[in-house]
Amino acid sequence: MSTPQLQQTGFEALAQQTALYPQEQLQTVKTNNNSLLIGLPKEVSLQDNRIALTPEAVTLLVRNGHQVVVETGAGTGSRFSDNQYSEAGAQIVYAPEEAFAADVVLKIEPLTQKEFDLAKRGSTLISALTVPKLDAEYFAALNQKHITGLAFEYIEDKAGRMPIIRAMSEIAGSTVMLIAAEYLSSVNDGRGIILGGVTGVPPTRVVILGGGTVAEYAARTALGLGAEIKIFDKDIYKLQRLRYALGQPVFTSIIDSNTLTEAVERADVVIGAMRSEEGRSPLVVTEEMVSRMRPDTVLIDVSIDQGGNFETSEMTTHRNPIFQKYGVIHYCVPNIASRVAHTASTALSNVFTPFLLQTGTLGGIEEMMFANQWFMKGVYCYKGTLTNASLARQFNMRYKDLSLLMAARM
Numbered sequence: 551m552s553t554p555q556l557q558q559t560g561f562e563a564l565a566q567q568t569a570l571y572p573q574e575q576l577q578t579v580k581t582n583n584n585s586l587l588i589g590l591p592k593e594v595s596l597q598d599n600r601i602a603l604t605p606e607a608v609t610l611l612v613r614n615g616h617q618v619v620v621e622t623g624a625g626t627g628s629r630f631s632d633n634q635y636s637e638a639g640a641q642i643v644y645a646p647e648e649a650f651a652a653d654v655v656l657k658i659e660p661l662t663q664k665e666f667d668l669a670k671r672g673s674t675l676i677s678a679l680t681v682p683k684l685d686a687e688y689f690a691a692l693n694q695k696h697i698t699g700l701a702f703e704y705i706e707d708k709a710g711r712m713p714i715i716r717a718m719s720e721i722a723g724s725t726v727m728l729i730a731a732e733y734l735s736s737v738n739d740g741r742g743i744i745l746g747g748v749t750g751v752p753p754t755r756v757v758i759l760g761g762g763t764v765a766e767y768a769a770r771t772a773l774g775l776g777a778e779i780k781i782f783d784k785d786i787y788k789l790q791r792l793r794y795a796l797g798q799p800v801f802t803s804i805i806d807s808n809t810l811t812e813a814v815e816r817a818d819v820v821i822g823a824m825r826s827e828e829g830r831s832p833l834v835v836t837e838e839m840v841s842r843m844r845p846d847t848v849l850i851d852v853s854i855d856q857g858g859n860f861e862t863s864e865m866t867t868h869r870n871p872i873f874q875k876y877g878v879i880h881y882c883v884p885n886i887a888s889r890v891a892h893t894a895s896t897a898l899s900n901v902f903t904p905f906l907l908q909t910g911t912l913g914g915i916e917e918m919m920f921a922n923q924w925f926m927k928g929v930y931c932y933k934g935t936l937t938n939a940s941l942a943r944q945f946n947m948r949y950k951d952l953s954l955l956m957a958a959r960m
Contacts, residue, residue, distance in 0.1 A: 584913045586616045586906065589652025590640075592624040595659045597868040599627025599891035602656040602676075604899040605634040611903065612639030616910055621649040627888075628895040654915065656902065658885070660684060666691050674698045674915045676902075679930065680855045680884055681830075682865060686945040689936055696934045698915060702898075704938075705905075705928030715825075716763055717897040721887040723767025723823070726850050727775070729886070730756075730819040733848045733872065733879050740879070741846040743818065746775030753778045757813050759834050759859050760823035761788030761802075764852050766795050768821055773798070780813050783824070784832070805834060815842050822851040822859030830944075831856035845877035855884040919952075926952060 588611065590603060601624055603611070608618045618640040622632050632642050643649055650668040657677045661669060669675070675692070679701035692699050702714045727745060734754070736742035747753030754777045758765045761783035772779050773796070780801040783789050789802040803809050814820055814835060820843075825831050831853040840849070840862045851863045862875045866882045868889070873880050887894035905925065909918040919926045930938035935950045942949035 584615075584910050586611075586654055586910050586914070587652045588616060588618045588906065589649040589655045590618065590620045590624050591646050591649035591655065591657055591665070592621045593627070593658055594665070595662050598658050598885050598888045600658045600885075600888050600895045600898065601625045601628050601630065601891075602658060602895070602898050602902055604628075604896055605630055605638040605640075607899040607903040608635055608638040608640045611906060614907055614910060616906070617641070619643055619649050619652050621646055624649075625895075628891040630892075630895070654906075658888075658898075660688065661692075666695075669695055669697060671695045672697070674700065676700045676702055676928075678703060678855075678885075681941070681944070682855065682857050686947055689931060689941065689945065689947060692931045693934045693936065697931060698929065698933065699931035700915075700928040701930055702902075702928065704930070706924040708922075708924055710924065713901045714898065717901060718887045718894065719763035719823075720767050721890060721894055721897065722852050723764040723769075724771055725886055725889055726764070726768050726821055726852060727756075727771040727777075727819075729850060729881055729889075730821075730848045733881065734818065734846075739846075740848070741818070745772075745819070746777050748776075754818045755813075755816055756780070756819045756821070757782070757817040758821045758823060759783075759805075760821075760825070760853075761785060761792045762823060762825065764821075764823035766792055768823065769796055769800065773800070777819075780817075782810055782813070782834075810834070811839055811842075814839055815844070817843070817847060819848045819850070820860075822849070822853050822863075824859050825853050825856055831859055833857070833859060833861055835860045837861040840878055841876045843876065843878050846879060848879045848881065850881045852886060854882040858882065 590601060611618055620635045620640045620642055622642055622644050625635060636642050647668045651670055654674045660677055660680055675697050705714060707713050731745040732738055734740040734743050734745055743754060745754050756772045756777045756779045758768055758779060758781045761781060765781055769779055781792060782803050782805050784805050786804060793800060793802060824834060840860060849860060851858045851860050853859050854863055854865050863880060863882045865884060868883055871881055871883050909915060912918050912921055919929060929952055930941055932952055936942050936947050937949055937952040939949060
């Protein structure tokens with residue numbers, strides 16, 4: 551007896567349709583004509599471990615229609631994996647030239663010679679501008695490729711503040727006292743003293759040059775440890791603001807040769823944190839003053855990226871962070887925030903993400919510059935021309951006023 555053929559039910563028929571089978575699908579993102587192509591190459595110079603955008607920031611940018619290309623390993627130093635960036639919607643590439651093929655390249659350090667060869671003509675480079683290690687040839691090479699260069703430490707916000715400088719200064723100020731403690735210890739062949747104070751032992755003497763953000767956060771840390779601090783600046787207003795911000799009385803003084811010289815000679819730690827709004831940082835401590843400092847005093851030059859506050863300063867790296875001169879320990883690493891790369895990358899990303907989103911909304915970098923005077927201040931090269939007067943004077947180069955160039959677009 552033959553088995554009767556089972557009739558196919560309506561449900562079985564529907565189940566056979568491919569539309570009801572589970573299928574992988576790419577996340578839908580918003581696209582528009584103002585989409586940015588952003589490249590994040592891996593840093594190769596000065597052992598910098600930071601990256602300018604976190605995976606969370608990439609997610610937000612991709613959802614708003616932008617494309618992000620990340621070179622493999624670019625986030626490893628900040629403890630962000632390729633997988634995290636891939637899941638955020640970034641394209642992972644395995645050659646630096648693919649990241650440099652983007653219209654907007656976002657990195658930490660200035661371009662190296664090898665990276666110049668990879669840079670796309672007419673692209674936009676957003677990076678730091680560590681002037682003391684650059685020369686006129688660097689800017690000439692940028693102009694030859696018609697690269698628009700933006701120094702992120704020069705970019706202001708709508709209130710006229712420098713958000714990147716503020717964020718990195720907070721980190722540097724909180725970190726310098728930890729660095730000082732390392733090199734004061736016997737483990738690192740220091741003087742073998744504790745940073746701060748204990749009962750019956752005189753407190754560590756800390757001198758801070760500058761009344762800005764680095765000074766504020768360094769002073770908070772030093773006071774918390776019980777150190778004796780003295781703060782010097784040329785601007786009385788900054789010193790008043792600093793005393794108010796710290797919420798307790800501290801020794802402050804306008805830079806005066808006799809008072810400063812005596813304080814520096816007696817100090818255990820001296821921190822240079824005086825920056826210039828443009829050009830070179832002020833030289834405050836002469837070589838003669840350093841020669842009279844006590845042996846194994848720790849000198850940390852936070853302003854080394856602008857030339858330094860100490861005549862004896864020479865730029866160092868995280869791999870070889872210190873040198874001694876006249877028996878004084880010099881720590882002159884320009885990217886102190888890279889010691890805490892995860893925190894620093896998150897802080898950078900918090901600043902970059904909003905203005906990249908705004909740039910996309912306005913239609914590109916040029917439109918962002920044209921619409922926002924505060925953003926324009928970060929531009930130092932534009933379409934083959936140097937546009938920063940201070941850099942032009944320093945390197946004896948011709949420049950054009952960016953405001954006039956932008957006005958010509960009207």
